[in-house]
Amino acid sequence: MRVTVRVSWYKDDDLIPSDDEDFRQTFDSVTQTARLDISGTYLDDAGLYTCTVCTTDHRHEASITAHLVVNG
Numbered sequence: 001m002r003v004t005v006r007v008s009w010y011k012d013d014d015l016i017p018s019d020d021e022d023f024r025q026t027f028d029s030v031t032q033t034a035r036l037d038i039s040g041t042y043l044d045d046a047g048l049y050t051c052t053v054c055t056t057d058h059r060h061e062a063s064i065t066a067h068l069v070v071n072g
Contacts, residue, residue, distance in 0.1 A: 003057045007034045010050040038068075046070040 007027045009016040016023050016036075024037040034051050046068055054061040 001057065003055050003059075005029065005032075006054050006056060008052045008054075009034075009036050010052070011045075012047045013050075041068075041070050043070050 005027065007025065009023065009025055011023075016025070018025055022039055024039065026035045026037070027033070028035075034053060036049065036051065038045055048065055048067050050063055050065045052061070052063045
C-alpha cells in the first residue's frame with residue numbers, strides 16, 4: 001500500500017480550497033515542506049492560518065498555526 005501525504009490549509013478554521021486563486025498551495029514531497037502563498041494581502045486576510053498534514057493511512061498527523069497581521 002502506497003502512503004501519500006494530504007495537506008490542508010485553513011484560515012480561522014475555514015478550509016481554504018486548493019483551487020483558490022488568492023491562496024496558492026504547494027507541497028514539496030522531497031523536503032516535506034508545505035507552503036501557502038498569498039497573492040496581494042488585504043486587511044481581511046489577517047487571521048489565524050493552520051496547516052494540517054496527514055498521511056493517507058492516518059498513522060501520522062501534524063498541524064502548525066501562524067497568525068497573520070496586516071497593517072493598513
